Amino acid sequence: MTTISDDLMAHDVILDPHSYYHEIRETDPVHWNERWGGWVLTKYDDVVQVLRDSTHFSSDRMAFLDKELTNEQRDAYAPIFKVLSKWIVFRDPPMHTKLRLLLNPHFTPRAIERYRPMVRGIVKRLLDKLEGKGQMELLNDFAYQVPMSVLLELIGAPLVDREKVKEWSEQLGAFFFIRADEPRRREIACEGINSLVEYLRPIVAQRREHPGVDLISLLLGAEETGDITEDDVIATCVLLVFGGHETTMNLIANGTLALINHPDQWDLLKQNPGIIENAIEELLRFDGSVKATVRWVTEDVTVGGKLIKKGDRVLVSLSAANRDPGKFQNPDVLDLTRDPNPHVAFANGIHVCLGAALARMELQEVFTGITQRLPCPVLETENLEYHATVVNRALESLPISWKVG
Amino acid sequence: MESTNKLKIIIDHNRCCGSTLCVQLSPKVFALNEEGQSIVLDPNADSLKAIFNAADNCPQTAIRVWDAETGKSLFPPADDEEA
Numbered sequence: 001m002t003t004i005s006d007d008l009m010a011h012d013v014i015l016d017p018h019s020y021y022h023e024i025r026e027t028d029p030v031h032w033n034e035r036w037g038g039w040v041l042t043k044y045d046d047v048v049q050v051l052r053d054s055t056h057f058s059s060d061r062m063a064f065l066d067k068e069l070t071n072e073q074r075d076a077y078a079p080i081f082k083v084l085s086k087w088i089v090f091r092d093p094p095m096h097t098k099l100r101l102l103l104n105p106h107f108t109p110r111a112i113e114r115y116r117p118m119v120r121g122i123v124k125r126l127l128d129k130l131e132g133k134g135q136m137e138l139l140n141d142f143a144y145q146v147p148m149s150v151l152l153e154l155i156g157a158p159l160v161d162r163e164k165v166k167e168w169s170e171q172l173g174a175f176f177f178i179r180a181d182e183p184r185r186r187e188i189a190c191e192g193i194n195s196l197v198e199y200l201r202p203i204v205a206q207r208r209e210h211p212g213v214d215l216i217s218l219l220l221g222a223e224e225t226g227d228i229t230e231d232d233v234i235a236t237c238v239l240l241v242f243g244g245h246e247t248t249m250n251l252i253a254n255g256t257l258a259l260i261n262h263p264d265q266w267d268l269l270k271q272n273p274g275i276i277e278n279a280i281e282e283l284l285r286f287d288g289s290v291k292a293t294v295r296w297v298t299e300d301v302t303v304g305g306k307l308i309k310k311g312d313r314v315l316v317s318l319s320a321a322n323r324d325p326g327k328f329q330n331p332d333v334l335d336l337t338r339d340p341n342p343h344v345a346f347a348n349g350i351h352v353c354l355g356a357a358l359a360r361m362e363l364q365e366v367f368t369g370i371t372q373r374l375p376c377p378v379l380e381t382e383n384l385e386y387h388a389t390v391v392n393r394a395l396e397s398l399p400i401s402w403k404v405g
Numbered sequence: 406m407e408s409t410n411k412l413k414i415i416i417d418h419n420r421c422c423g424s425t426l427c428v429q430l431s432p433k434v435f436a437l438n439e440e441g442q443s444i445v446l447d448p449n450a451d452s453l454k455a456i457f458n459a460a461d462n463c464p465q466t467a468i469r470v471w472d473a474e475t476g477k478s479l480f481p482p483a484d485d486e487e488a
Contacts, residue, residue, distance in 0.1 A: 048423075048440075048441075049441075051423070052423040052440070052441030052442075053441065097429060100426070101426070101429060101430070104426060104462050104464075105461075105462065107464075108461055108462055108463075108464070109464075109466050110461060110481070340419035340420075341419075342419045342420070344422075346422070346464075347422075348422045348423055349422070349423045349424065349425075349441065350423075350424060350425055352422045352423075352424045352464050352465075353464070354464075356464050356465075357464060
């Protein structure tokens, strides 16, 4: 019998989570991870079952975290909890339903189309600047600017602020993505969240004075119903910036790397730009930017034949589900024409990514742009490194080069 | 409520992600099956406007609507379809 390593942060697991999850799925698809202190789900059907069942599986991360804290810790984390406890991603029905119905019309596939010309313009301008250079560090020189520009437009903030908003957003990321034993983790995250809140407060106040048709005005309009407060509005804006920029940036990087590793698929897309929609779905499936999401069990429930107890937590692996041979033929093959492609890169169920249509549109514009404008790039490093997190699939950097002229 | 709609609604289960938004927005027309995916209870049990709104809010564009008599596609609207 083989023993499964429970170190989700081990270097080889961070580098290649897919092989690790294949091994767990084959040996113990509903696996108790002693070290992480919860269940790890790796089968497509189990993952989908949990994501679509918000009755047995809560997303209220803050409530469950709160129980584990000492009073001293609770005070120290107060600024973070105050904002994060209002995030729709960490709420259960009925509040989740109210917020989702309020926000969703702004993020439907058809509503998102209004941002497409803007994104196309950003991609074009970036490539105009970069094309002749023959090289770039994809994350900083290209990938982050696309989502961040759209998000600032969405909340009505000036584009010139994107560098500092990015920095604060990354500071806040320390709360989720830095190892719990990093002593400055809480401090950094508090700094980030306070900066974001203070940055957003005058923007929200201005919108209260002069309401428009933008997202913040719409949210403020809902205050009258008594369902949401100004703190909810600000928290939601923080979530949009935080949730929308890094995930999309990482999708651009992971997708580019996948195509560099499969130059035949790069050429296929270059020759057939009409396959872009299927191509993006496949890049999302193949190496999405969110490896897993967490749920907390509210009542005893059976998953994959195993009893999961009330109070347990569950790591629902989206990456593992997307490579499950029980659902996808040749799951480790990148096939940009794959159809149908019922991947769960944006999760499933009531918490399915609010920004999914936005991310899809951005990715369609980005990958059409780079494959049409550039020849297939080559990697400029032999040692790719990923940030050591359980949740994010995030390259530290992606230096690439291509032939000019 | 009496309805004079004669609609055909199809939900693509390769796309439906169980967001439940259509069920929230038009509960007489849409419901969930055992897998947590949306199904059509009665395509004519709500106004066209409510059904379009439900279809429009689907994160996956999984809901398609036709006029059952003429076979004309009603949602997504034709002006969305770019070459």
